[in-house]
Amino acid sequence: MSIYVGNLSYEVTEEELTAVCAKYGTVKSVYLPTDRETGRLRGFGFVSMGAEMEESDIIEALDGSEWMGRELKVNKAKPRALHN
Template sequence: MSIYVGNIPYEVTQEDLSSIFAEYGTVTRVYLPVDRETGRMRGFGFVEMSNEAEEDQAIDTLDGAEWMGRELRVNKARPKENNNNRNYSDGNRRSNNLARNY
């Protein structure tokens, strides 16, 4: 399972995030998504820990905590939605969505 960490500063590194979560157990992975166009971090990340008890403790303690001048949002990550079922025949998302709503 992954932990979602939101509202983190753009300059945070994987090492920064790993070190704060390491206080609650063994961090097995840290992922910080980057904007494809700007190359800049997107302000959120994901942390995986070695077991669920460690993850729960980290979530309970860090959610709402202030870190590097920001109030963290920390919770269990939800699975990514599968977007393969979209039907965009001409690539114009807006018109296709409008057509389905009427």
């Protein structure tokens, strides 16, 4: 399972998001998608933690909180839809 983190600053780095999430446990991975044409961050990311309880703690702590001047939207990531 991973966590969706939305409404991120376009200036955020993987290292900064990792540092915030590491307060709640072991961060396995962080992914910040970029726009294919511009290379600019898309304003959201995905975080995978070491344990599901850690992910629940992050969602509870960060959803609706302000970080880098933005109100975060944090929830369980939905499985990626497969397109045929």
